[in-house]
C-alpha cells in the first residue's frame with residue numbers, strides 16, 4: 001500500500017463499546033437449571049451460565065458488548081515507521097484528544113474505511129463476546145457443583161445427627177442425675 005503523506009486527508013473508523021444484556025441461553029432467564037444425577041435424582045441448581053461469580057446469585061442474563069462505529073476524516077500530521085509497521089499521527093479536530101492510526105486502519109476514502117470498519121466491528125464483538133459466553137458451555141462444572149453441594153449436605157446431616165445424639169445423651173444424663181437427687 002502506498003504510504004500517506006503529511007497533510008493528506010484520510011478516513012478511519014472509531015469504535016465505541018456499549019454494554020448490553022442478553023437472556024442467558026442456558027437457563028433462558030430462569031436463573032436455575034435442572035441437573036439429573038447418575039442415580040436419577042433431579043436437583044435444581046443455580047445456572048452456571050449466568051453466574052456472575054463471587055457470592056452473587058445467577059442473573060438470568062449475560063453481559064455482552066456491542067460496538068458502534070463512526071467514521072472520521074483526519075489529516076495526517078505525522079508518519080512513524082517502526083519494525084512493527086507504519087503508524088500515522090492524525091489531527092484531532094482541535095479537541096485535545098490524540099489519534100494514531102495503524103497503516104491497516106487508515107484509508108484514502110470513506111467507503112474503504114466503512115468496509116474495513118464493519119469487518120473490524122464484527123471481529124471485536126465476536127472476540128469480546130466469545131470470552132463472555134465461553135463459560136455457558138461449561139456444564140460439566142455445574143454438575144460437579146450439584147454433586148459437591150449434595151455431598152456437603154450429607155456430611156453436615158451426619159454431623160448434625162452425631163451432635164444431636166450427644167446432646168440427647170447429655171440431657172438424658174442430666175435428667176438421670178436430677179432424678180437421683182430427687183430420690184435421695
Ligand SMILES: [Zn+2]
Nearest residue numbers: 024027047050
Ligand atoms: Zn443462566
